[in-house]
Amino acid sequence: MKGKQNEFVLPSGITIGHADDDYTGVTCILAGEAVGGVSVRGGAPGTRETDMLRADKSQGFVNAIVLSGGSAYGLEAACGVSDFLREHGIGFPVGDKVVPLVAQAILFDLNTPGEYHYPDKAMGYAAAEAAKSEGIKFGSVGAGKGATVGKIMGLSLSSKGGIGGATYFFGDVFVTAIVAVNALGDVYERKSGKIIAGARTPSGEFLNTVECITNGFFAMQMQAQARTNTTIGCVMTNAMLDKAHANKLAEVAHDGLALSIRPVHTDADGDTLFALSKGDKTIDFNILSALAVEATAQAIENAVKL
Numbered sequence: 303m304k305g306k307q308n309e310f311v312l313p314s315g316i317t318i319g320h321a322d323d324d325y326t327g328v329t330c331i332l333a334g335e336a337v338g339g340v341s342v343r344g345g346a347p348g349t350r351e352t353d354m355l356r357a358d359k360s361q362g363f364v365n366a367i368v369l370s371g372g373s374a375y376g377l378e379a380a381c382g383v384s385d386f387l388r389e390h391g392i393g394f395p396v397g398d399k400v401v402p403l404v405a406q407a408i409l410f411d412l413n414t415p416g417e418y419h420y421p422d423k424a425m426g427y428a429a430a431e432a433a434k435s436e437g438i439k440f441g442s443v444g445a446g447k448g449a450t451v452g453k454i455m456g457l458s459l460s461s462k463g464g465i466g467g468a469t470y471f472f473g474d475v476f477v478t479a480i481v482a483v484n485a486l487g488d489v490y491e492r493k494s495g496k497i498i499a500g501a502r503t504p505s506g507e508f509l510n511t512v513e514c515i516t517n518g519f520f521a522m523q524m525q526a527q528a529r530t531n532t533t534i535g536c537v538m539t540n541a542m543l544d545k546a547h548a549n550k551l552a553e554v555a556h557d558g559l560a561l562s563i564r565p566v567h568t569d570a571d572g573d574t575l576f577a578l579s580k581g582d583k584t585i586d587f588n589i590l591s592a593l594a595v596e597a598t599a600q601a602i603e604n605a606v607k608l
Contacts, residue, residue, distance in 0.1 A: 311469045311478055312435050313540040313580040318480065320444030320465075321425045326371035326411050328379045328421050329444035329465060329482065330429035331536055334392065335338075338364035338546030340405065344532060345569035348374050350406040355576070357546040361403065365392055367515065367536050367576045368406035368426060369445035369465075369482050375420040376408040382426025398532050407574040409484040409532040411448030414455050421498040423475065440466050441608030449484035451563075452500030453530060453605060454511045462497035466605030470593040474540075475585045477514030477599035479555065481535030481575075483605040487565045489513050492599050497604035512564050532572035533559060537594045540581030547587060552577035554591040558598025 315334045341353040354361050366383050371375035384402040393400030448467030453460045469478040488500025488511050500507040537555045555575045559566045
């Protein structure tokens with residue numbers, strides 16, 4: 303399969319579903335059985351079952367990846383995805399039962415005063431039930447529903463975040479990224495070097511978070527905004543990888559975050575990327591890594607443009 307770089311294509315057998323309300327949401331990536339990996343780079347992560355994906359652990363596959371709002375409360379959403387998988391007989395077989403293997407990362411979107419409905423089992427189940435391979439929506443949906451970026455001066459001077467996707471091809475091999483962007487830093491258009499979403503001045507101009515931090519004037523703002531951010535996502539490929547290379551792909555994909563978000567991987571972010579391999583294609587891993595970086599960076603830019 304050869305495709306254009308502006309297409310969004312999923313490896314065969316992988317589907318994605320969203321569920322959300324007026325405040326927050328869940329994005330579920332159903333993988334059947336896929337080789338998985340993970341890389342946690344931010345200083346304030348919220349995750350579930352990431353150790354299972356490490357290259358030195360015995361489990362060889364994962365059934366689903368969940369991306370969710372709700373901060374630590376949102377971890378409940380994965381239980382709904384597990385229920386959905388169990389009902390469909392998907393998981394690690396144990397006698398007459400199955401144990402669904404579901405990994406998750408959350409972001410902080412508790413930004414609405416007063417009423418707020420935390421992502422729960424029902425929302426996770428709904429996201430799994432809605433999963434499909436085509437026609438997937440992006441922007442302020444699913445895990446990106448309540449996402450914002452550039453919060454160093456507070457929420458009122460931040461920009462809308464969201465969830466975005468992108469696919470990069472090399473012949474019949476591709477890497478697809480889906481990223482929910484809720485960063486402390488600003489989002490840049492990597493080819494022009496311009497800020498396209500981030501912290502603003504009261505007059506509406508972009509502030510440039512990196513300059514504010516490095517000149518020390520807004521140093522205290524870093525403490526005020528601690529742990530209220532996080533960018534999370536997943537890169538998926540139809541190339542056949544072992545567990546070690548799936549973890550390496552997740553690690554390398556963080557270069558895409560560094561290209562499009564500045565600053566990134568701060569102590570106020572819990573930046574986490576998963577990787578899924580589901581396919582039989584072969585390719586030099588260096589090429590695959592380059593595709594993953596570009597797809598991740600483009601997905602981030604797409605997330606804030608919608």
